[in-house]
Amino acid sequence: MRLVVGLGNPGERYAGTRHNVAWWVLDALARRWNATDDSVGGLYRARRARVGGVDVELMEPLTFMNLTGEAVERWMREHGGPPEDLLVVSDDVYLPVGTLRLRTRGSSGGHRGLESVEAALGSRDFARLRIGVGTAESSAELREHVLNAFSPDERPRVDEAVLQAADAVECWVAEGIRTAMNRFNRRAGKEVQEP
Numbered sequence: 001m002r003l004v005v006g007l008g009n010p011g012e013r014y015a016g017t018r019h020n021v022a023w024w025v026l027d028a029l030a031r032r033w034n035a036t037d038d039s040v041g042g043l044y045r046a047r048r049a050r051v052g053g054v055d056v057e058l059m060e061p062l063t064f065m066n067l068t069g070e071a072v073e074r075w076m077r078e079h080g081g082p083p084e085d086l087l088v089v090s091d092d093v094y095l096p097v098g099t100l101r102l103r104t105r106g107s108s109g110g111h112r113g114l115e116s117v118e119a120a121l122g123s124r125d126f127a128r129l130r131i132g133v134g135t136a137e138s139s140a141e142l143r144e145h146v147l148n149a150f151s152p153d154e155r156p157r158v159d160e161a162v163l164q165a166a167d168a169v170e171c172w173v174a175e176g177i178r179t180a181m182n183r184f185n186r187r188a189g190k191e192v193q194e195p
Contacts, residue, residue, distance in 0.1 A: 001055040001079060002173055004029070005072055007090040007113035010062045018133035019065060019146040021158065022089040025131070026058045028166040044071040052174050065113040069120025076121070086126040087172055088117055089165065093146060095132025098157035100165055102129050102172075102181045127177045131165055133158075 006022035014020050026047075029035070033049035035058055040046075045060045057079075061071035072086075090111055095101055105125045108114035118124050134154065136145035150158050168184040 001057060001081060002085050002087070003057050003059060003075065003079070003081065004169055005059045005061065005068070005086070005088045005117070007065060007068055007088065007111075007117075008060060009064050010060075014147065016149045017147050018091055018093075018150060021091045021131050021133060021162065023060050024162045025089050025129075025165045025169065026060060028162055029169060030058055032166060032170075041074070043074050046075070051170065054173055056173055066116055068113040069116035069118070072117050073120040083121070083123065083126045084177075087129060087169065087177075088114065088126060089129045089131070089169070090114055091133045091146065092130035093133055093135050095130060095134075097132055097134040097150070097154045098161040099132035100129065100161060100168060100184050100186075101132075102168060102177065102185055103127065104177050104181075127172065129165060129168055129172075131161055 004026065006026040008014065008020035008023040030047045030049070033051055033056070035047035035049040038046040038048040038057060042062065044062055047058045049056050049058070059071065059075060061068045063071050090113055092101065092109065092111070094109060104127055106128060107124060108118055114128065117126070133146065164184065168180050171180040171183055
């Protein structure tokens, strides 16, 4: 079974914020795939679908961002599976709004949710899909920036990126991370490939 984890924060207060853009991707996929609820505990919300003959679970940790690893660790303990069957979707303040970046592995880049997953798994060897949410005016304003909504001017780019990210996840399920990277990592009209 493949696991797609969307990083975000639970609760109405955070639903429309930059930090929760990954949950928007999972919601789009759940609608597209007619996923059914598969939640069993309070650490996460899970929805399951069969996509091209592959079982896929869409998981939204309900632990708040900094403790995301607890939910991922619980799911992995209950279901198992190799690291290549895990894709973590997150926001990224170092990418321009609407930019997608897929990687086979990597650092957290200071993202507390990714740090928590890395700590729980004891490894950085899992795929990640980052969605650019733009940067704050200063590092002091970064925390508030990710907890704010997108501006009306940004929203069309974000909505398009959410659909492209859903396409990227679908490609990862069907064709693997390398194909997804080649197809969806683009900068100024050029493909960007990981060595």
